[in-house]
Amino acid sequence: xxxxxxxxxxxxxxxxxxxxxxxxxxxxxxxxxxxxxxxxxxxxxxxxxxxxxxxxxxxxxxxxxxxxxxxxxxxxxxxxxxxxxxxxxxxxxxxxxxxxxx
Amino acid sequence: xxxxxxxxxxxxxxxxxxxxxxxxxxxxxxxxxxxxxxxxxxxxxxxxxxxxxxxxxxxxxxxxxxxxxxxxxxxxxxxxxxxxxxxxxxxxxxxxxxxxxxxxxxxxxxxxxxxxxxxxxxxxxxxxxxxxxxxxxxxxxxxxxxxxxxxxxxxxxxxxxxxxxxxxxxxxxxxxxxxxxxxxxxxxxxxxxxxxxxxxxxxxxxxxxxxxxxxxxxxxxxxxxxxxxxxxxxxxxxxxxxxxxxxxxxxxxxxxxxxxxxxxxxxxxxxxxxxxxxxxxxxxxxxxxxxxxxxxxxxxxxxxxxxxxxxxxxxxxxxxxxxxxxxxxxxxxxxxxxxxxxxxxxxxxxxxxxxxxxxxxxxxxxxxxxxxxxxxxxxxxxxxxxxxxxxxxxxxxxxxxxxxxxxxxxxxxxxxxxxxxxxxxxxxxxxxxxxxxxxxxxxxxxxxxxxxxxxxxxxxxxxxxxxxxxxxxxxxxxxxxxxxxxxxxxxxxxxxxxxxxxxxxxxxxxxxxxxxxxxxxxxxxxxxxxxxxxxxxxxxxxxxxxxxxxxxxxxxxxxxxxxxxxxxxxxxxxxxxxxxxxxxxxxxxxxxxxxxxxxxxxxxxxxxxxxxxxxxxxxxxxxxxxxxxxxxxxxxxxxxxxxxxxxxxx
Numbered sequence: 196x197x198x199x200x201x202x203x204x205x206x207x208x209x210x211x212x213x214x215x216x217x218x219x220x221x222x223x224x225x226x227x228x229x230x231x232x233x234x235x236x237x238x239x240x241x242x243x244x245x246x247x248x249x250x251x252x253x254x255x256x257x258x259x260x261x262x263x264x265x266x267x268x269x270x271x272x273x274x275x276x277x278x279x280x281x282x283x284x285x286x287x288x289x290x291x292x293x294x295x296x297x
Numbered sequence: 298x299x300x301x302x303x304x305x306x307x308x309x310x311x312x313x314x315x316x317x318x319x320x321x322x323x324x325x326x327x328x329x330x331x332x333x334x335x336x337x338x339x340x341x342x343x344x345x346x347x348x349x350x351x352x353x354x355x356x357x358x359x360x361x362x363x364x365x366x367x368x369x370x371x372x373x374x375x376x377x378x379x380x381x382x383x384x385x386x387x388x389x390x391x392x393x394x395x396x397x398x399x400x401x402x403x404x405x406x407x408x409x410x411x412x413x414x415x416x417x418x419x420x421x422x423x424x425x426x427x428x429x430x431x432x433x434x435x436x437x438x439x440x441x442x443x444x445x446x447x448x449x450x451x452x453x454x455x456x457x458x459x460x461x462x463x464x465x466x467x468x469x470x471x472x473x474x475x476x477x478x479x480x481x482x483x484x485x486x487x488x489x490x491x492x493x494x495x496x497x498x499x500x501x502x503x504x505x506x507x508x509x510x511x512x513x514x515x516x517x518x519x520x521x522x523x524x525x526x527x528x529x530x531x532x533x534x535x536x537x538x539x540x541x542x543x544x545x546x547x548x549x550x551x552x553x554x555x556x557x558x559x560x561x562x563x564x565x566x567x568x569x570x571x572x573x574x575x576x577x578x579x580x581x582x583x584x585x586x587x588x589x590x591x592x593x594x595x596x597x598x599x600x601x602x603x604x605x606x607x608x609x610x611x612x613x614x615x616x617x618x619x620x621x622x623x624x625x626x627x628x629x630x631x632x633x634x635x636x637x638x639x640x641x642x643x644x645x646x647x648x649x650x651x652x653x654x655x656x657x658x659x660x661x662x663x664x665x666x667x668x669x670x671x672x673x674x675x676x677x678x679x680x681x682x683x684x685x686x687x688x689x690x691x692x693x694x695x696x697x698x699x700x701x702x703x704x705x706x707x708x709x710x711x712x713x714x715x716x717x718x719x720x721x722x723x724x725x726x727x728x729x730x731x732x733x734x735x736x737x738x739x740x741x742x743x744x745x746x747x748x749x750x751x752x753x754x755x756x757x758x759x760x761x762x763x764x765x766x767x768x769x770x771x772x773x774x775x776x777x778x779x780x781x782x783x784x785x786x787x788x789x790x791x792x793x794x795x796x797x798x799x800x801x802x803x804x805x806x807x808x809x810x811x812x813x814x815x816x817x818x819x820x821x822x823x824x825x826x827x828x829x830x831x832x833x834x835x836x837x838x839x840x841x842x843x844x845x846x847x848x849x850x851x852x853x854x855x856x857x858x859x860x861x862x863x864x865x866x867x868x869x870x871x872x873x874x875x876x877x878x879x880x881x882x883x884x885x886x887x888x889x890x891x892x893x894x895x896x897x898x899x900x901x902x903x904x905x906x907x908x909x910x911x912x913x914x915x916x917x918x919x920x921x922x923x924x925x926x927x928x929x930x931x932x933x934x935x936x937x938x939x940x941x942x943x944x945x946x947x
Binding site for chain 2 (some may be wrong): 216219220228286289290292294295296297
């Protein structure tokens with residue numbers, strides 16, 4: 196097998212996932228949260244492809260394509276929400292958008 | 298024949314569904330016509346089935362199966378219809394009389410706010426009754442049984458703003474539920490022993506059961522029949538059921554539903570013949586009811602209640618006929634009774650409609666002069682009811698009384714009951730006729746048919762005045778949708794009995810012989826038949842004469858026996874008895890439980906469960922902070938926990 200071992204890829208994927216997760220938990224701006232979500236998804240994709248190459252099985256790569264499709268649609272929905280929020284002059288701040296509470 | 302039977306069964310259901318789906322998009326009159334057409338289509342299907350079966354050489358009955366409905370181990374129930382002489386006879390009666398009554402309802406219920414609901418219920422009822430008579434196994438019969446009880450409840454309580462109507466509907470439903478329960482228990486016993494509810498297997502097993510078991514099964518079936526047909530001791534719901542609209546009383550509580558008990562006995566006769574004692578108890582119940590109802594009818598002042606008690610009494614005759622073993626006699630009386638009883642109810646409806654919902658016969662004198670068509674049709678129905686030849690009741694009632702002769706000492710008791718019942722029938726029926734129709738119009742009648750009035754809106758040219766004060770331009774006694782069915786039924790009530798005149802020609806008995814053969818002991822000799830006929834007719838005529846003397850010409854005054862009168866007016870105190878037996882103890886126990894147990898013991902000592910639940914809910918509520926971060930944190934935390942668990946257990 197050429198190139199770095201699968202462990203390096205897995206570590207990078209984990210790092211990307213962690214960064215994205217941290218971004219989702221910590222940041223207040225909705226756009227940044229969506230961005231962090233994308234980073235998480237990319238981390239997962241990387242892990243899938245790495246393990247697929249390591250195992251010689253194409254299934255992981257196919258699944259990664261499916262994940263990309265889902266990510267794209269989810270971004271559409273998320274950005275649509277942001278545009279709707281902006282139209283209503285609401286704050287683009289996750290801490291301020293808390294009306295759905297018990 | 299098979300397609301016709303399925304059409305007959307499902308046409309009214311299609312009518313109901315159409316009306317329900319149409320909702321307020323269809324007009325009220327359209328709903329009425331959808332319902333009427335659907336029931337006429339059902340009648341066409343019934344005729345088709347009858348003609349088809351007529352052409353068959355083997356008339357034991359065909360079962361046509363659509364699909365398997367229930368299957369549990371070896372217990373299998375299919376959705377099937379049974380086409381045999383008994384079911385086609387009932388199909389014709391139910392759909393034929395039903396179609397006429399639904400047509401009549403178009404005129405009667407005209408202007409009611411909730412007409413569409415009414416017609417949906419009527420179609421539902423016709424479908425349920427057809428399911429009951431056409432069902433290919435006992436379970437489908439029970440389904441139809443329950444559905445007619447439901448339709449009856451819905452239709453009795455149709456004018457749901459009236460508390461009395463709601464109470465009556467509940468009473469009818471609860472009493473019928475008691476009967477349903479006993480029937481279900483009987484079916485459980487049958488399933489336990491034979492593993493099937495198909496007619497053939499159930500009847501075959503009946504022969505193999507021990508005497509007590511088959512007695513219990515028959516008793517359960519009799520309980521259901523007595524509840525549905527308003528026989529003693531489950532009869533108190535029927536007079537109260539008159540709270541429903543008059544066409545409902547005509548269809549459900551005279552012509553069809555209340556006769557389901559008689560049909561059940563005829564259908565399950567193999568079981569009853571194994572349990573002969575129970576069958577004779579059924580006959581005895583019929584005999585007792587026909588007397589009690591006849592007596593109570595003598596003092597009723599509501600026109601519909603007189604006819605209701607008459608129904609109860611005539612079904613007593615049917616039970617008597619079927620119980621002694623003359624199933625064809627009972628079924629034939631069912632048929633003629635459907636004709637003349639529906640006629641009487643619809644005639645009463647014409648009168649009630651003309652007098653703006655007045656139902657007290659003491660105020661109705663002399664309406665015959667202003668409503669001649671109604672008067673003559675009602676007279677035809679009354680003569681048929683009393684059993685005067687050549688009207689239909691004569692042909693059907695006398696064989697029933699004659700069939701009791703060869704039974705033994707109790708046969709003679711039944712015979713006597715039948716004769717006395719005929720006398721009472723003459724008295725109460727013609728008491729009703731003489732009080733309502735002939736003579737000088739009473740003040741109420743004149744007010745409604747008034748020619749000259751100072752108000753701007755009044756009836757012109759002697760037509761009836763409607764409840765809303767608007768005069769009608771019609772000269773007739775009602776719209777054609779009400780008059781035509783009454784006319785048709787008057788013809789049927791007059792001539793419908795001529796198809797059977799034992800022992801000369803017996804079309805009905807022969808038709809039913811493959812499926813409901815008359816027991817030998819219930820066949821009287823020619824002489825017995827003739828003598829009984831003469832005695833019963835004389836008794837009926839004597840009753841008419843007495844009614845004429847008291848109410849027609851007022852030569853004789855009503856005999857005053859205050860105690861007896863009070864007993865009859867309170868309907869033999871059955872309602873008070875059931876109140877004391879069932880309601881009072883239950884109410885006492887529940888208030889005792891609340892006062893002494895709940896308030897003293899449970900509430901002070903136990904934790905306040907309600908408040909605890911509320912507090913727990915409040916705690917959980919704090920998890921819903923509304924902040925996105927909290928939710929994501931929980932997600933991430935949960936995922937981490939699952940990941941850890943996976944790692945640890947691997």
